[in-house]
Amino acid sequence: MAKVSFAVDGKAVSVDVDPNMPLLYALRDDLKMNAPHFGCGEGQCGACTVLLDGEPTRSCVLPVSAAKGRKVTTIYGLGTPKKPHPLQTAYVQEQVPQCGYCVSGWLLTAAAFLKKKPAAGDSELREALSGLKCRCGTHVSIMRAVKRAQKQMA
Amino acid sequence: MKTRTGLSVSRREFLMTSGALIVSAAAPATSENAVAATAATDPLKPALVPGELDSWVAVLKDGRVAAFFGKVDLGQGLDVGIAQIVADELDVAYEKVTVFQGDTANSCNQGGASGSFGINVGAKPLRNAAAEARRILVESAAQRLSVPADRLTVSDGVVSVTGDAAKKVSYAELIGGRFFNAKVEWNKQVGNFMDINVRAKPKQPSEYKVVGKSFPRNDVEGKVFGTSDWVSEVRVPGMLHARVIRPERAGCDPVKVDEASIRSIRGARVVREGNFLAVVAPREWDAVRAAKMLKVEWSASKDPFPPMDKLYEHIRAAKTVKREEPLKKGDVEAVIKTAARVVEAEYEWPFQAHASMGPGCAVVDPRKGRATLWTGTQKPHYARDGVAKILGLPPEEVHGIWVVGPGSYGRNDAGDTAIDAAIVAKLTGKPVRVQSSRAEGIAWCPKGPAGVHRGRAAFDASGKVIGYDFNSKGFSRLNVNSNESDPGDTLGGMEIGMTLKPQDAFGTPEETYGFDNKRLGWEVIAPLLARSSPLRTSHLRDPVGPDIHFASEQFIDELAFAAGEDPVAFRLKYVTAARDAAVIRAAAEKAGWQPRPAQRSRPSGDVLTGRGIAYAQRARTIIAAVAEIEVDRRTGRIWGRKFTVAHDCGLIINPQSLRYTIEGNVVHGLSRVLF
């Protein structure tokens, strides 16, 4: 067991856990976060995505010790109903999620990508989001929402 | 309108309890849930049976309306549609209606999510109940206002005298917070086809004000801002995390379990009953580690499965255990023998895993003489029954609560996980949470059945199809039942020795091609492994529909090609139902379909384009789709560029919900075909 301190959604937190435990379990079990989900635990689906110092990261394969001293952002920290991120607004307007289990991956990956490349074209967006899964097949509305947010952010 | 599921700690309370989402067995906290829970446990409340009006609708003190729905919405807005229907029948504003769904304490068993029946069958008792409630309320208003009922109008829950609006009384005043105590006539069906007969007459579609409009879903914001409840977030004080240990090879049983191999993990231990083996630990990560570390010696298995490339050979050669010919017209064999031309083709369809976005997860909290189940299964009432059997409790002592989980479109692993959790809860006497691993979720979930589909058709000399034979041979689509009410139908149940009662069933194409001689049949072969099989089959969106129509519509294309006719024109020539012809025409027109027969010529260029049309019926809905695709010859990549879908489901309750459902259908179907 080891004490690991980092920030989640702007708040300083610290957990006393097996340092090899993936960050996802610290977020869910120790910090009781609802948003990053366990989809595969193998880095294959994106359901567990968080931003680590702004970079989309699959928390199911990242040892919690690697988060030490860093900034973790979940969709809860991306924006709130009162102060939503444009992507969240667009997601609501386009009514994107079905089950919603995949949302963290798409929102956070798209947010990080649009920050770097605000004027990205269709194929660049597809490329940037290609490693993510949505088993409800909401891809059509995901693209609509991302493009809507992109316009709004321009 | 709101929708509440049974998990009941709001985000605010979640934050107030220092970040811990803690739920107790029966202590719903939000106002809506408090209402539902009191309604459910109020000693004055008539029994929760379909024959009581109070089992379906309630008018709350402030005039809001609660509707109790025995199905669940998986993210397509079914609950919104139900609220719209109830609002219209009762003449209340849509915003006033709250739909409670999937909670065994306040809804009857309408079969859960099932068979695309949510609206077209599942809404019926709610519509009838709302209409009956309105009738009763208007009659009691008539007494109160001393005016005959036919002189009364209702607007947003206020009954007033036509032409004298000052004379009025509200639903809240008439019954708010009290029970109707009115009998309705239950049709004695449990599950999908549960319905009630009432004295009131539901409205005509021309009278609808709310139905037919788009209303947004209720669950989107919570999912987008990270504030919604999930089944995987249910935590009960004192809860153990369990991981079920299953063999890497099918057909193996645990022989020796080395409990010392996980001794280094604090609090971790092994639980076992029969061939059911699991590890538990107070911390989730410890349970995950223990599952990886536990040393188990498995019995040798004679590999029950043929190699993948021999699967279809196996199906073709296997003995048929049951065969049916649901449609038989004329004498197909005779015309095939004498035909001017015979066309034949076969189509192979593999086993398919659900591969939902997350593996199954469930929590079971056993108490003295009762228990609570939190589950993401499509059919919470049935899963409750199964859990009760494992725990040896009467079903009414188990409270089944549906909480959203990863989307499921068929019987995936969610329900089996509920039984797993119940077994571990029984063995430990503690509240237990089970979440499977990804590998387990894919390898061990019930599967869509593999099959070989064969079409044969006879043409006469003029090029007319005079005989048509379509037969599917494969594994049953019901090796395990479509729900978990009998634990023998679940993996855990089989592992503890309960008996599986498999059924032999398949299906035939749902179309109306009017060939003079026609036979549609299916035959089922024995499962490869009789018990605890990772290839046990059940329904997958939709049960055998994709495989059968994939094959039969391709075969229709072969026939159009053989006849030298355009695929749309060919279908229109033979299809007999007017609605079927209309959807085919609508899809073709909208897609800008240029009539021409298919060609065998090989155009040049690296990227080729193609198009196709298919049509089918499903649960009283008729669908035609035109696909425009691209194939990159260099990479082999297939790209579905554009899909045009004509969808006739009858009256549309919520156009936006329908649009999203269709989009999801297309992507889901495409992913099953391409990957």
Ligand code: FES
């Ligand atoms: S759960 Fe982390 S990538 Fe799937």
Ligand code: FES
């Ligand atoms: S919405 Fe269900 S997995 Fe994406």
